[in-house]
Structure formats: C-alpha cells, structure tokens
Amino acid sequence: MSCQKNLDSLVKEVFAINQQELPENAYLVGGAVRDALLNRQKDYIDLDFVVPEKAIEIAQTIAHHYKAGFVVLDAVRQIARVVFPQGTLDFAQQEGESLEIDLKRRDFTVNALAYNLHTQEIFDPLGGLKDLGCQSLRMISRENLQDDPLRLLRAYRQAAQLDFEIEPHTRATIRSLAPLLRRVAAERVQSELNYLLLNSRGNKWLKSAWEDGLLSLWLRRITPAKMERVMGVEAAAGFLESLLPEKFIFSPSQLQLTKLALLVSDILAEAEKELIDLKYSRGEIRTVITVIKCLPPLKEPDNLSLREQYFIYLNTGKVFPVFALFALSMGINKNIVASLLTSYLDPDNIIAHPRPLLRGDDLINHLHLKPSPIIGKLLTEVQIAQIEGKVTVFQEAIDFAKKLL
Ligand SMILES: Nc1ccn([C@@H]2O[C@H](COP(=O)(O)OP(=O)(O)OP(=O)(O)O)[C@@H](O)[C@H]2O)c(=O)n1
C-alpha cells in the first residue's frame, strides 16, 4: 500500500532514521499518517510519535545519535522534539492507559489513525480510514471539541487545507459550541485564522466559519458585504497583476492583510482593538489601520490632487501594494488604482518616490531658522511644489520656502 511506503520513506529516507532506533511500540500518529494516506506532500515535515513510556528519553537518544536538535516541549505531559533541518519528530507519551484511549481523545477521526513502523500496520479504532475515503472531517465526540475549543476552528482550517467537507452532524455541533472559542488563547486562534486568510483555498471555509459563528467572537462587525469583498480579493489581485508592466505578484501576506482590513470594524479604534486582541504584531496592525485611513481621498477620484497622492504614498510607504488591493476591493475605480500602483512600481516616479531638493539643514542655514516643527512643514510644502512642477532646482526651492515664511 502506498501509504506504508510513504510513511516508511519519511522516516528512512527523509530523516535517514534506522527503524531499529524506534521502539517497537512507537506509533506514528496525526497529520503525517493522514497525509501519507492522501499522498499529500509537505515542504517541512512534522512527525508525531506516541510511545507508552520514556518519550523524552527516546527523543533524547535519537537526537544524540543523529546529532539533531532536542527540546523538551512539555515535561509534565512528557513531550519532546527532535529537530532536523528537514523537519521535526515529536515524541509524546500516550495519554491514558492505551493507544486506543489516546486516539479517542483527539479531534477528528482522520487525525486519529496510528501507524506502526515495525509491523507496518495501521491502527484505526475510530473509523478514520472510512472518513478519509469520503473526504470527511468527523469529530470523535462533542466532549473532545469542548475539551479544546480551538478544534472548532481547526475543522475549517483542515477542511480548507485538505479540501474536505465537515460532516453535517459535526458541523451542527461546532455551531452549537461556537461561543467556547472565546476561551482559547488568541495566538492559537490567529494562527488558524491566518491559514484561512492566506490563500484562495481558505475563502470558502472562512465564510463558513463566519456563518457558523466562529469569527464574530473576534471580528465583531463582519457583514455579508464585507465577506463578499474578501471573496473577491484574489480576483482583484489577479486583475492588478495582469495590468502591470513588470512582473508583480502579491504575496500571501499581502492578501492576508488586505482581507483583514476588509473584515475589521469600520470604527478605527474598534478595528485596532480587534487586531490587538487577536495578538497581531504591531507592524501588521499598523498596515491594516494605515490602509483604511488612507482610503477616503480615493473615494472622490476626480478631485485626487497631486498633494493627496503624495500623502498617500508617504503614509502607506512599503505597504502601498496592500493599499492598492484594499482600495480596489472596496470598489475604487480600477483604472485609478492600477495607475497609482504603476507609479509606485516605477522607481523614477517623482510622486511615489520623491527626491527632495532640500534638507532641513539647508533651510536652517539659508533662511536663518532655528530647528522647529516649521522646518518639517516647509520641507513638505517644497516637496509638493516640486511634484507640481513649481520648483525644479535648489535656489527656487529656497526662494519658495522663503515666500511661505
Ligand atoms: N487541538 C488539537 C491539535 C492536535 N490534535 C491532534 O494532534 C495531531 C497533531 O496535531 P497538529 O500537528 O497540530 O495537526 P495535524 O493534524 O498534524 O495537521 P498539520 O500538521 O498538517 O497542520 C492531530 O492530528 C490530532 O490528532 C488534537 O487532537 N487537537
């Protein structure tokens, strides 16, 4: 069976581990078994082993033997990790009196399959193989979802990742338990949510997770209209990419931040609070808030002055592509957005990438000024005058500043 070959080769070829190094009662469990059965391949491989005892010692011995890294992840529950460049091997002590009890405590049946490398047998006490064949995520029990409510959101992430359906009774149960997700550490929620935001495969399941009440605990002001805009982000990105002269491709994180900007509250303070609560980084929060703040001038594109364009580029800086994608998704005229993005990608464009004629010191020396906030204001006005073609050389710039004073 190809699954056995896949799993044996992961251990023997990818990690170059001799099977004899593993105890006979070690079982490979979780995603690796599931993915091998599905013939899914990953760049970075995480293998989870369950052993009845001595998990930390076993991990330590293997790490020592293969000169790999070693970390104790949980001394109480006896979980340790061996770190190879190509991936990690986790060894965990089985939870409960038997492997079967351990598997019964997990989230979904397809994640509760175990494989023994010595006997090359799959242990399937919960019907995981059948569900795998039907591409179905079925909970092991309602209690298991309650025990770790992150599993409620994991269902949508894994459905997106595996292109599975959530079995109807499981989905109804998730819906009824949705409020429990509030209890889960925000970092864990964020990491599941990010998967749903990073690529188009997540879209359908992002929407389902919202419809089933899982997102409104964190992003309270999502509306059907906002969700529809999110569903269109990849198409908007594709449209901009096709128009641009040079090869430009939006990165997954640019798509993700655009979608976040489309989903957060329209009230800026609330939007910021939502992102802080989800433990997004300062940089991510700044990006989202900036693109929202910079949008208003584009709503009246006929009156978009050079001054306004200058400030948009100045305030968005490196995150301008996210701004462009956000603006297009918000219904701003596509020609305007495409032309602004084209200018941004042109390093010689003076509005997007101004080359100042003056520096603060020049104003201080030539106009005999003292350092003060006025200097900054003058520099901005001179810069805008240069963009508007009113000044082109150093002396004109000085004279212009002098008149302003
Ligand atoms: N909240 C969780 C997290 C994990 N698990 C169990 O631990 C295994 C390993 O977890 P993890 O590596 O997080 O997920 P995978 O299913 O392996 O999926 P992937 O690594 O591809 O994301 C899962 O298969 C599942 O059996 C669980 O029951 N509940």
Ligand SMILES: [Mg+2]
């Ligand atoms: Mg895994």
